[in-house]
Amino acid sequence: MTARSALHRYMLVSFLTWLPVGLTMAAMVLLMTGRGLSLAQVGLVVTVYSLVTVGLELPTGGLADVVGRRVVLAASAAFTVAGLALMSVSTTFWMFLVSGVLKGVARALSSGPAASWYVDTLHGLRGRAADLKPGLARGGAMESVALCLGVLVGGGLPLLVPPGLMFPLAAPPSVGALAAVLLLVVVLLALPEPPHPRRSPASVLREVPATVAASVRLAAGGGVLRRLMLAAASSGVVLTAIELLTPGRLAELAGTAERGSLAYAVVAALGFAGSAVGSALAPRAARLAGGSARGAIAGAVLSALSVGSLAATAGLDGAAGLLSAALAYVVLFLGISVTGLLCLEMTHNAVSAAERTTVTSTSSLSLQAGGTLANLALGALAVQAGIAAAWGVAAVVALSSALLFVRMPLAGRAVVPEESGRPV
Known part of the structure; x- marks a missing residue:
């Protein structure tokens, strides 16, 4: 792999990681209230999402450092697919709450591994003196582009749903789940990682807290x-x-x-x-x-x-x-x-x-x-x-x-x- 190839893969993963977030941003609260949730219940769902993300932030970071970046990014994409797919069909408070938990897990898992993969790869190719700024800058720019495009597309999608096909506000999370499926495929196929020593579950449980x-x-x-x-x-x-x-x-x-x-x-x-x-x-x-x-x-x-x-x-x-x-x-x-x-x-x-x-x-x-x-x-x-x-x-x-x-x-x-x- 070349440095240019690694950069392009990092940029693509950065874009696809944040595209589902942007797609659901504008419609999320309206979808929950449209399905009968009160504002207090909406606030509780968002709070649970935040608590799950904060609670798992460090353990998932340690997991990525112990077992590797790709497997954690793949797990994040899978949880995103599950969370957004459930969100699109949720009709009760408890379904939305479970969706919030799944999305919180996905958010915690996605915090850092992609950039770490790119830095590790670039260091392996060019040494620790390699300039990280240009690549990290492009990855960060792609995250913002994904959010910008996502919030605009997600805001307009409900208007394009044919009558009777589906609840219009469920379209953004549905499309977001499809984008997360694409992310999962890209992570599995395009992010090669050097082999890690095989670790037993007990070893992983010891190493993650230590890390x-x-x-x-x-x-x-x-x-x-x-x-x-x-x-x-x-x-x-x-x-x-x-x-x-x-x-x-x-x-x-x-x-x-x-x-x-x-x-x-x-x-x-x-x-x-x-x-x-x-x-x-x-x-x-x-x-x-x-x-x-x-x-x-x-x-x-x-x-x-x-x-x-x-x-x-x-x-x-x-x-x-x-x-x-x-x-x-x-x-x-x-x-x-x-x-x-x-x-x-x-x-x-x-x-x-x-x-x-x-x-x-x-x-x-x-x-x-x-x-x-x-x-x-x-x-x-x-x-x-x-x-x-x-x-x-x-x-x-x-x-x-x-x-x-x-x-x-x-x-x-x-x-x-x-x-x-x-x-x-």
């Missing part, structure tokens, strides 16, 4: 990784502040909830497009800034300015307020993607293959922890002091996160592949 514990100690104790985990938590605060407060703001500006929903769908698609551009520009930003850490600072500052502009324009009404909010939303995702991609590169450079996926799962867990904190604190702040105050706090958090990259050590833990005990 998780070692990776958490590494992330908490290493200077570079500790800063990167804090940066991920800061991103979680900012992203949640935007996703929590923007829909209501757009509904207020558009005049009705229905128009606000349409406005948010368009703005979300534009945000994903901005994220794709940010991922693609990350290597150039690092080159112009003089290094990955400085490029991450530039992205964090841009994100802070974008959220700050949301706070500053919160008093605008009508078309001017709508346009300013949409523009800030797009620029925010561009900046946060630049920082996120460069943080991902620095994370992979700081670890060996033995704990690569688990450490990236730790980063994902940090992001979700930041999001949970923002949900609890910024939502209450918005109610008490207004949306501008909540966005102002998020802007301060984003700007403060830039300090984490100041005088960042040039390299993390330089480990040669042989130390991992696994072929790469």
